[in-house]
Amino acid sequence: MPARALIVATRNRHKVEEIAAILGPNNLCLSLADAPGSPHAVEDSTTFEGNAVKKAMTLAVWLAANPTAPFWEKAAGLPGFVLADDSGLEVDALDGAPGVHSARFAAIDAGAPGNSSDAENNAKLVHMLANRGIDHATARFRCAVALTPVHPGATPDEIKSTSRTFSGVCDGHMTLKPHGTGGFGYDPLFIPAGRDESFAQLTRDVKNRISHRGKALEKLKTALA
Numbered sequence: 185m186p187a188r189a190l191i192v193a194t195r196n197r198h199k200v201e202e203i204a205a206i207l208g209p210n211n212l213c214l215s216l217a218d219a220p221g222s223p224h225a226v227e228d229s230t231t232f233e234g235n236a237v238k239k240a241m242t243l244a245v246w247l248a249a250n251p252t253a254p255f256w257e258k259a260a261g262l263p264g265f266v267l268a269d270d271s272g273l274e275v276d277a278l279d280g281a282p283g284v285h286s287a288r289f290a291a292i293d294a295g296a297p298g299n300s301s302d303a304e305n306n307a308k309l310v311h312m313l314a315n316r317g318i319d320h321a322t323a324r325f326r327c328a329v330a331l332t333p334v335h336p337g338a339t340p341d342e343i344k345s346t347s348r349t350f351s352g353v354c355d356g357h358m359t360l361k362p363h364g365t366g367g368f369g370y371d372p373l374f375i376p377a378g379r380d381e382s383f384a385q386l387t388r389d390v391k392n393r394i395s396h397r398g399k400a401l402e403k404l405k406t407a408l409a
Contacts, residue, residue, distance in 0.1 A: 186209065186210060186211055186212040186262060187210050187211070187262070187263075188210075188211055188212070188262050188263045188264070188265055188408070189211075189212040189214065189255070189258065189259035189260075189262040189263070189264050189265070190207070190211050190212065190213050190214065190264075190265045190266070190267045191214045191215065191216070191218060191219060191243065191247070191255050191264070191265070191266055191267070192213055192214065192215050192216075192267050192268070192269075193216060193225070193239045193240060193242075193243045193266060193267065193268035193269075194215060194216060194268075194269075195215060195216050195217065196368070197215070198367075198368045199269075199368075200213055200214075200215045202388070202392060202397065203267065203269075203397070203401060205388060205389075205392055206392050206397075206398055206401040206402065206405070207401060207404075207405055207408075208405070211408075212258070212259070212262065213267075214255055214258055214259075216243075218253070218254045218255040218258055219243065219246070219247060219250075219253050219254070219255050220253075220254070221250075221253075222242075222243055222246045222247070222250075222253075223242055223246055224242075225238050225239040225241075225242035225243070226238075227239065227270065227284070229284070230284065231284065231328070232270040232271060232272065232284060232326055232327065232328035232351075233270075233328040233330075233349050233351065234270075235270035235284060235328075236268050236269055236270040236328040236329060236330040236349060237268075237330045237347060237349060239268035239270065239330070240266045240267070240268035240330035240331070240332040240347060241330075241332065241340075241343060241344060241347065243266045243268065244266040244332045244334040244338070244343045244347075245340050245343060247264070247266065247334050247336075248334055248335065248336060248337060248338040248339075248343065251336035251337070256336065263333065263335075264333070264334050264335055265331055265332065265333050265334065266330075266331070266332045266334055267329065267330070267331055267332075267404075268329070268330045268332075269327055269328065269329045269330070269397060269400070270284070270327070270328050271286070271325060271326060271327035271328070271396060271397055272284055272285070272286030272287070272325070272326060273286050273309075273323060273324075273325055273326075273369075273370050273374070274323060274324050274325075274326060275309070275313075275321050275322075275323040275358060276321060276322045276323060277313065277316060277318050277321040277322075278309075278312060278313070278321070282305070282309070286305070286369070286370070287299040287300070287305075287369075288300050288305075289304075289305040289308055289309065290304035290305050290307070290308045291304075293308070302368060302369055302370075305369070305370065306362065306370060306372070306373055309358070309370065309373065310360050310373070313358065313360060314360055319359070319360050320357055320358070320359070321357060321358045322355075322356075322357050323355075323356060323357055323358050323374065324353055324354060324355045324356065324396075325353070325354045325356075325370075325374065325395065325396040325397075326351070326352075326353050326396055327351065327352045327353075327395075327396040327397045327399070327400045328349055328350070328351050328400065329349065329350045329351070329352075329397075329400045329401060329404055330347055330348070330349050331347070331348050331349075331350070331404055331407075331408075332346065332347040332348075333346050348404075348407065350400045350401070350403040350404045350407070351400050351403075352395070352396040352397060352398065352399030352400035352401075352402075352403070353396055353399070354376055354377075354394060354395050354396040354399070355376070355377045356374055356375050356376040356377045356379075357374075357375050357377075358370075358373050358374060358375075359373055359374075359375055359382070360373070361373075362382070362384070363375075363381065363382040363384060363385055364381065364382050364383075364384030364385035364386075365384060366383075366384045366385065366386070366388075366391075367382075367383045367384040367386075367391065370383075371383035371384040372384040376394055376395075379394075383395070
């Protein structure tokens, strides 16, 4: 029986599955599909921590004011939490880009709203590195996770005062040729330190153990224990 209900501030099914696998069966992990009509948080912070907190706060305040949201029914009386993460890739040869713009790296050029597809982002990254004659660029994935307790009727000040953040980093390097079909985002191009396989070639258990998100969530899991 789950001890708490967490709504993950994303519609990315892969991300929710990854988070649920790391946190374990003691947590009921739901997604934005259980908060229809919730507002979109503008991720305009210059840090991963800032964006994660903003996403968590935006959703938590909305849920507190909407006690009929499907999340509350599925939570069935369990303590409610909002979990939001912001993560991205930092490539040293590109001065830390794409960084906080990782999800919309390609869209920035076109001035298009919203995120770019994984294929578009990967193609831009490969093109930029290839143009510089770089085929082995040191890089890291960085993740910040914000955890915010929430209950119907909670005020914004109450929500803000109880929010906590956890961070994780995974070092490695980029390759210009994708390897593997698993994972998502830049996973096929990223080789974690000490490994010969890309993130997209690793099993879910191995990736969750060494990844930036896995490290951040393990800290969160310890805090919840």
